Amino acid sequence: MFRRLLTTAVAALTLTFVNVGVSMVGAPAPAANAAISSSVTASFPIVRPNDNNNLVRIVQLALGDYGYSLTADGVYGSGTLAAVKAFQGSRGLTKDGVVGQNTWAALLKPLDTNSSGAMVKALQAGLGVDVDGVYGAGTDAAVIRVQWATGQAQDNLVGSNTWAAVVGARAYVHGVGPNQLYRSRWHDYAVNGYMPAGELCGIAQNSSWKFACRGVRDFNAMDAAFKAKFGHVMPVTYWAPSLYRTYAQQVTAYNNYLNGTGNLAAKPGTSNHGWGLAADISTSIMSATESSWLGANAANWGFVRDVSGEPWHYHYIR
Numbered sequence: 001m002f003r004r005l006l007t008t009a010v011a012a013l014t015l016t017f018v019n020v021g022v023s024m025v026g027a028p029a030p031a032a033n034a035a036i037s038s039s040v041t042a043s044f045p046i047v048r049p050n051d052n053n054n055l056v057r058i059v060q061l062a063l064g065d066y067g068y069s070l071t072a073d074g075v076y077g078s079g080t081l082a083a084v085k086a087f088q089g090s091r092g093l094t095k096d097g098v099v100g101q102n103t104w105a106a107l108l109k110p111l112d113t114n115s116s117g118a119m120v121k122a123l124q125a126g127l128g129v130d131v132d133g134v135y136g137a138g139t140d141a142a143v144i145r146v147q148w149a150t151g152q153a154q155d156n157l158v159g160s161n162t163w164a165a166v167v168g169a170r171a172y173v174h175g176v177g178p179n180q181l182y183r184s185r186w187h188d189y190a191v192n193g194y195m196p197a198g199e200l201c202g203i204a205q206n207s208s209w210k211f212a213c214r215g216v217r218d219f220n221a222m223d224a225a226f227k228a229k230f231g232h233v234m235p236v237t238y239w240a241p242s243l244y245r246t247y248a249q250q251v252t253a254y255n256n257y258l259n260g261t262g263n264l265a266a267k268p269g270t271s272n273h274g275w276g277l278a279a280d281i282s283t284s285i286m287s288a289t290e291s292s293w294l295g296a297n298a299a300n301w302g303f304v305r306d307v308s309g310e311p312w313h314y315h316y317i318r
């Protein structure tokens, strides 16, 4: 189910932004309370009864803006169905409970930095930031990244195209950490933990260990410099998926962290390992000298240690 939805959403978005990516440029600030129906040119993923995902959560939160009080649990059950049908009826739409293009368009409202409330919560759920209903700095930054990543004007006016980018992409690309959308622009809606094989390349010391292709040259250069200095390659064997980590591997790592049998791990779908842009280089195998040399020099090849408490985690940021 997840994979099928994912494919659909990715395809729809790719088509959408080829056609309409710049149509928001110069758009005036949206009226505070108008639905976006009249200006919809983007396409949205379809939400159906019995779905269980972040899209449902966005719908549930957005319905709150119209007075429907639902638990935003992402589960499309009978309560959500009744609310969607009632909403559809109130807008003259077919009361089928399927949230397709027309229902999304009627449901979502334009937002800006002065907005607050349930519709902002829906936006935040889509962005993967804190859901507090306040359009603050975190929301602002995440919207700008989405707009940048999808080729739109970075104006913080959330109109139909920005909504489509948020709803379509963010439901599947979990979380908006530093660089994640920047990287997703580079690989066009690739999904964290589901990187296409063509985006991954083996590193020099072991061709079956994968890293994002564009970072491999720098990784190998860093490894070669390390070897020239210390007589052996960097120890990336410490934990099996030390470089690229699939979604399933992130789930395993996170569960191990939660139950106390593994190191600190990011929430599945949010790890930079899921983009092939992080390398765990063991601090327990390296000598203190090796470890501190690497920490001091890795930035020469575009790697930084940006996770506090994880001195072994090197994130490629070029």
Ligand SMILES: [Zn+2]
Binding pocket: 273, 278, 279, 280, 310, 312, 313, 314
């Ligand atoms: Zn790591």
